[in-house]
Amino acid sequence: MEEKQLNTFIALMEQSLLSELVLDSVDPTNPIRVAETPRGWRLLGAGNYAGVFTHQDYSDIAMKVYAPGRDGWESECEVYRRIGTHPAFSTCYHAGEYKGHYYLILKRLKGKTLYQCIIDGAAIPKKAIEDIDQALEYARSRGLFPHDVHGKNVMIKDGRGIVLDISDFLKEEPCAMWDDLKKAYNRIYMPFLSKKPIPVPEWVLNGVRKGYRFMRNSSVVGRSS
Template sequence: MAGESSPIDLPQLLDRIEHQLLPQLQIHSPDPCDPVLVKDLPKPWRTLGCGNYAAVLHHPHHPLLAVKVYGPERPGLEQEAEVYRRIGHHPAFSQCFHVGAGYLVLRRLQGTTLYDCLRQGIPIPAQVIDDVDAALAYAMAHGLHGHDVHGRNLMLHRGRGLIVDISDFLNPQPCRAWQDLRWAYRTFYRPLIGHLGLRVPGSVLDGVRRGYRLVRRIRGQVPGP
């Protein structure tokens, strides 16, 4: 196909980012506690997901790479780049190939978030929990912190666990998000509902998330936005 490049053709992707994506892309961040909104995304770029700091985009001619573009006035790009520098190469994490003005080029992680697994009734094997535990231990050994590790930031791929978002791993404040999720998995999900293949509506999951954040706020243990 004309104009098509190899899966990892960084110079070609950077050219597309600087001359096609960024001049047209608009990212709005109306509330720091809610995900950013992507508008005016030029074709053929697509949105993979949105977090509270940035949007993750990709170009179909570069299927192995993703571009994380930070919202206006949203902090954290330099800190996230430092996290990836310390992580280096690890199968449970992405990898940073380039740090640009307001964006990062990352290895694209394939899979289904644990949040979507619950919505779609996809069983979550115990291996995922073990993989995340091992990955967080690796991160801690490199001076990082497992901060804000929750169902939207974790992914299932071919039976293994991946950690998608590590942007807050320089934050030294205590965060029990992962410990609480692991406890809920072992106490409720695995023995009671994991084998049933039930589909949990997104509205229910979002309600649980809001209630959890409220309890954490009351206890003074709220993770980053």
């Protein structure tokens, strides 16, 4: 991103987004609430720590704004510093603070999440899975610890795999989400759905997700007892 374009975007962001944006975090275990999104901006998504926005005139840029009082901005800045430039990850163009809002300006990643692919019955090529594997190995080589990598945090664009959210890559505790997803891909998707994908209702996936969390939590309790 050219410096002139970046400076123009920062000025626009400060004047029209951060000066009027209203968002808060009522419960750290649930997504933040965005009470008001200024005109010209669109909310792309909201997590437990931050909201992600884009502007109608800058569709290739994403703006991640942390809710007041929520930790994680400094850690995410460090993760992007270590990642640098890689085709399977976003790029951080700028990080800063304005009127109490801590934010990151990122290259916007476009595509369809694996979760949405299953719902839509869209193909999930093996090359995309391999791309994500290689990207996570690259992250490890940069001193990072892939964490919280699941079906809603990875995408497919033109048949290639992309890692959407890397904000927790400084957490050193083991995370088996991606390995478990790959097992499901190899044991269920490849033999039964890969040749002729069919849409899967979201309520079915939500049931699978809740069951997975229950088994994971039970496993952790069992190991600690």
